[in-house]
Amino acid sequence: MKLIDPTAQATEPRPLATRRPIGPDTHIGLVDAMLNPRAEWGQGMLDAAQMALPDATFDRISRTMLGDHQPMAWAKAMAALYSALVIAAGD
DSSP states (O other): OOOOOTTOSOOOOOOOOOOOOOSTTOEEEEEEEESOGGGOHHHHHHHHHHHHOTTSEEEEEEOOOSSOOOHHHHHHHHHHHOSEEEEEEEO
16 A cells, blocks of 8 residues: 655545445544534534435544644554544634
8 A cells, every 4th residue: 555645745546445335344533633623513524424424434543733742643543443434624
């Protein structure tokens, strides 16, 4: 697996990923990376994603986007734990 750096100046075009079936073995991380998590905007978006995929197993993860958060190391660690991530970012 090769991760794509979202801060890169250019990337190579890639084919779309094959859709995997969603079932009880699918473990999805729901990541609240909002700048103001107390506003609960991110939780609402993550609630909707969880309701749209009722057969999967979910974990809620809080992740700040401020400071030196080592995104590539974090992405590799998450790839080892989860089938997919849904990330609510912004504010």
